[in-house]
Amino acid sequence: MRTEPRSQTLPPGPLPTRDHLPADTHGPSPGAPVLDVVVPVYNEENDLGPCVRRLHAHLTRNFPYPFRVTIADNASTDATPAVGAALCEQLPSAAYTRLAQKGRGRALRAVWAASDAPVLAYMDVDLSTDLNALLPLVAPLISGHSDLAIGTRLSPASRVVRGPRREFISRAYNLILRGSLHARFSDAQCGFKAVRRDVAQALLPLVEDTGWFFDTELLVLAERAGLRIHEVPVDWVDDPHSSVNVVKTATDDLKGVWRVGRALASGALPLDRLARPFGDDPRDRQVKGVPGGLARQLVGFCAVGALSTLFYLLLYSLFRTGVAAQAANALALLVSAVANTAANRRLTFGVRGRTRAVRHQAQGLVVFAIGLALTSGSLAALDTADPHHSHGAELAVLIAANLAATVLRFLLLRVWVFSEQRSAAATARPGAAGAPQAQGPETPGTPDTPERLAEPLRPETTVRDTQETLR
Numbered sequence: 001m002r003t004e005p006r007s008q009t010l011p012p013g014p015l016p017t018r019d020h021l022p023a024d025t026h027g028p029s030p031g032a033p034v035l036d037v038v039v040p041v042y043n044e045e046n047d048l049g050p051c052v053r054r055l056h057a058h059l060t061r062n063f064p065y066p067f068r069v070t071i072a073d074n075a076s077t078d079a080t081p082a083v084g085a086a087l088c089e090q091l092p093s094a095a096y097t098r099l100a101q102k103g104r105g106r107a108l109r110a111v112w113a114a115s116d117a118p119v120l121a122y123m124d125v126d127l128s129t130d131l132n133a134l135l136p137l138v139a140p141l142i143s144g145h146s147d148l149a150i151g152t153r154l155s156p157a158s159r160v161v162r163g164p165r166r167e168f169i170s171r172a173y174n175l176i177l178r179g180s181l182h183a184r185f186s187d188a189q190c191g192f193k194a195v196r197r198d199v200a201q202a203l204l205p206l207v208e209d210t211g212w213f214f215d216t217e218l219l220v221l222a223e224r225a226g227l228r229i230h231e232v233p234v235d236w237v238d239d240p241h242s243s244v245n246v247v248k249t250a251t252d253d254l255k256g257v258w259r260v261g262r263a264l265a266s267g268a269l270p271l272d273r274l275a276r277p278f279g280d281d282p283r284d285r286q287v288k289g290v291p292g293g294l295a296r297q298l299v300g301f302c303a304v305g306a307l308s309t310l311f312y313l314l315l316y317s318l319f320r321t322g323v324a325a326q327a328a329n330a331l332a333l334l335v336s337a338v339a340n341t342a343a344n345r346r347l348t349f350g351v352r353g354r355t356r357a358v359r360h361q362a363q364g365l366v367v368f369a370i371g372l373a374l375t376s377g378s379l380a381a382l383d384t385a386d387p388h389h390s391h392g393a394e395l396a397v398l399i400a401a402n403l404a405a406t407v408l409r410f411l412l413l414r415v416w417v418f419s420e421q422r423s424a425a426a427t428a429r430p431g432a433a434g435a436p437q438a439q440g441p442e443t444p445g446t447p448d449t450p451e452r453l454a455e456p457l458r459p460e461t462t463v464r465d466t467q468e469t470l471r
Contacts, residue, residue, distance in 0.1 A: 015147075015198060015199065015202060015227075015274060016198055018144035018145070018147070018196075019144050020142070020143050020144045021034060021065075021118055021119075021142045021143075021144075032066070032116045032117065033065070033066040033067050033068040033093070033116075033117045034065035034066050034067065034117060034118060034119060034142065035059075035063065035065060035066075035067040035068070035117055035119045035120075035121060035138055036067070036068045036070055036111070036112075036115045036116075036117035036119070036120050036121070037055065037059070037067065037068070037069050037070065037121045037122065037123065037134075038070045038072050038107070038108055038111045038112065038120070038121065038122040039051070039052060039055070039069065039070070039071050039072065039122070039123060039124075039125050040072045040074060040104045040107040040108060040122065040124075040125070041071060041072065041073055041074065041076065041080055041084075041125050042073075042074040042075070042076050042080075042102060043076045043077060043078045043080060044076070044080055044125050045076075045078045045079040045080050045082075045083050047125055047126065048071065048080060048083045048084065048087070048125060049083055049086075049087060051125050051126065051127050052069060052071065052087050052091070052094065052125075053087075053091070054127065054131075055069055055123075055127065055131065056069055056091050056093065056094060058131045058134070059093075059134075060093075062134075062135060063134075063135060065142070066093075067093055068093050068094070068095055068115075068117060069091070069093060069094045069095070070094075070095045070096070070097060070111050070115070071084045071087065071088075071094070071095070071096045071097070072097050072099065072107035072108070072110070072111050073096065073097065073098040073099065073107075074099055074101070074102045074103060074104065074106070074107050075098070075099055075100055075101055075102050076098075081096075081098060084096035084098075097110065097111055101210075103210035103211050103214075104210075104211060104212060104214060105207070105209050105210040105211050105212070105213070105214025105215075106210035106211075108122055108214060109204055109207070109210070109214070112195075112197070112200050112204065113200075113201070113204055115197065117197065118196065118197050118198075119138050119141045119142060119194060119195075119196060119197065120194065120195050120196075120197055120200055121134075121137065121138060121193065121194035121195075122191070122192075122193060122194075123191055123192050124191035124192075124239075126239040128191070128236050128237055128238060128239050129151055129190070129191070129192040129234045129235070129236050130234060130235035130236070132235075133151055133192065133232050133233075133234045133235070136232050137149045137150075137151060137192065137193075137194050137230075137232050138194050140230040141194055141195070141196050141230075145228070145230070146228045146229065146230035147195070147196055147199045147222060147227040147228050147229070148193070148194065148195045148196070148199065148218075148219065148222050148227060148228075148229045148230070149193065149194045149195075149229070149230040149231070149232060150185060150187065150188075150190060150192070150193045150194075150219065150229060150230070150231055150232070151187070151190045151192030151193065151231075151232050151233075151234040151236075152185075152186045152187035152190060152231045152232065152233055152234065153170070153187050153190050153234060153236045154170070154171065154174065154186045154187045155186060155187075155231065155233035156233075157233035158233040158234055158235070158236065159235045159236070160235075160236045160237075160238075161236070161237045161238060162236070162237075162238035163238065166238060169250060170187070170189060173188070173189065173250065173253060174186065174187060174188060174189075176254070176257060177216065177220070177257065180257055180261055181220050181257060181260065181261055181264070183219070183220055183223060184223060185219055185223065185229050185231065186231060187231075188215060188216040188219055189212075189215065189216070190234065190236070191215075192232075192234060193215060195218075195222075199222070199227060202274050203218055203221055203222060203225075203274070204218075206221055206269055206270075206271075207221065208259070209256055211249075211252060212249045212252060212253065213252055213253050213255075213256035216253065216256065216257075216260075217256060217260055220260055220264075221260075221269065221271060224264060224269075224271050225271040225274040226274075227274070297348050297349065297414065298410075300344070300347050300348035301344060301348045301410050301413075303347075304340060304343045304344050304347060304348060305340070305406045305409075305410075307343075308336050308339065308340040308343070309399070309402055309406070311336050311339065312332050312333060312336040312402065313332075313395065313398075313399075315331070315332035315335055315336060316328050316329060316332040316395075316398070318332075319331050319332055320391070325379055325394060326376060326379060329372075329375055329376060329379060329398070330372060330376070333368060333371060333372050333375065334368065334372075337364060337365065337367070337368035337371070338361065338364070338365075340364070340409075341360060341361055341364030341365075341367075341413075341417075342361070344413055344418075345357070345360055345418070348413075349413070349414075349418040351418065360417055360418070363416065363417040364413075364417060367408075367409050367412045367413065367417065370405070370408065370412070371402075371405035371408070371409060374401055374404060374405045374408075375398055375401040375402060375405060377401075378397050378398065378400070378401035379394065379397065379398070381397075382394065382397050
C-alpha cells in the first residue's frame with residue numbers, strides 16, 4: 001500500500017459557504033475552465049487516444065461550461081507520453097501531465113492541487129461508465145448543493161454488466177466499509193467521481209494513500225467531516241482487459257481501512273475544522289420552541305444510552321455469577337459508564353481528539369457515582385421490601401433506576417461536562433451571536449492562510465517539457 005505522510009499543516013478552518021457558480025459560461029478567471037476532468041493512465045498507448053477523443057467530443061457537445069481534459073501519466077514506459085502530447089496539440093481543451101512515480105491517488109492529488117477549475121473530476125481511461133452520467137455528476141457541485149459526487153454501480157437504478165467475481169468483491173468491500181468505518185455511501189470504488197476545488201484543497205492534506213485506496217480515504221474523511229456526498233446511479237460495463245490486480249488492490253484497501261479506522265478512533269484527524277460556516281446548514285437556524293442542537297443531541301444520546309443499557313445488563317449478568325448484587329452492579333456500572341462517556345463525547349456532543357479527555361472522563365465518573373447511588377439505593381429498597389426476590393425482579397428494578405439515571409446523566413453531560421464545548425461552538429462560528437467578526441484578509445505567508453495551506457503539488461514534467469523531448 002503506497003502512502004505519503006499526512007501534511008503536518010492543519011487544513012483551513014471552516015469551509016466557505018457553497019455558492020452556485022456563475023451561469024455565464026465563463027470560468028473563475030478568463031480562460032479558466034469550470035470543470036477539469038482528470039484521466040489517470042499507465043501504459044495506455046492503445047486506448048488513450050480513442051477514449052480521450054470520445055470524452056472531449058461528449059463534453060464539447062453536451063457540457064455548457066468551459067472544460068479541460070487532463071491526462072495524468074503515472075510514469076508510463078510505453079508510447080503513452082507521445083500519444084498524450086499529440087492529443088494536446090489536436091484538442092483545444094486537453095492537457096497532459098507526467099509524473100515520475102506510479103499511483104492513481106498520487107496523480108489525482110498532483111493535478112487537483114494545481115488545477116484552477118472550481119469543479120474537479122476524474123474517470124478511468126476505459127470509460128466503463130456511460131458518459132451521460134457526467135453532467136448529473138457535476139451539476140450538484142456547480143449549483144453548490146453538494147461537496148462531492150460519486151457514481152454508484154450498487155444502486156437499484158444502476159445498470160451494470162460485469163462478472164460475478166468482481167460483483168462479489170465490490171459488494172463485499174463496500175460492506176466492510178459500512179461495518180468498520182460506518183460509511184454511508186454505497187460505492188467507493190467506481191472510477192467516476194467529482195469534488196469542489198475548495199473541498200479538495202481542505203481534504204487532500206489529510207489523505208495519505210497514493211494508490212487505489214485514495215478514493216475511499218477521501219470519501220470517508222469527507223463524510224466524517226459532515227460534507228454532503230451526492231450519488232448518481234450509472235450504467236457501467238466492465239472492461240475485460242483491465243490491468244488492475246484485484247487481489248493486491250483488495251489487500252491494500254483492507255490495510256487502508258485499518259489505518260484510517262485507527263486514525264479516526266484516536267482523533268488524529270482534525271475533521272472538526274472542515275465544517276461549513278454557521279448558517280450554511282439549515283439546522284443552524286433558530287426555530288421557535290426547538291433549542292439549537294438539542295434535538296440532535298437527544299437522538300445521539302438515546303442511541304448511546306440504549307446500547308449502554310444493554311451493555312450494562314450484559315455485564316451485570318456476567319458479574320452476578322461470581323459476586324453479590326451490589327458488587328456486580330458497581331462493576332457493571334463503572335465499565336459501562338466509561339464507555340458511555342467516551343461514546344457521548346464523540347457522537348452526541350461532537351468532541352474529537354484528546355483535549356480534556358481525562359477531565360471529561362473524571363466528570364463522567366462523578367455522574368457515574370450519582371447513578372451508582374441511585375441504582376444501589378433501588379437495590380437496597382428491593383432487598384428491604386422482598387428479601388427473597390428473583391433475578392428478574394432485580395433486572396426490572398435496575399432498568400427503571402437506570403432510566404431515571406439516564407435522564408439525569410443527559411442533563412449533567414449537557415450543562416456541566418460538555419458545557420464548554422457548546423459555548424465554544426457558539427462563539428467560534430462566524431455569524432453567531434457573540435462570535436468575533438472577521439478582520440479582513442490575513443497577511444499572505446502566515447501559518448493559517450489558505451494560500452499556504454493549499455499549496456499545490458507541482459507535476460514533475462509538463463506537456464511543454466514532453467514536447468521538447470519529442471522534438
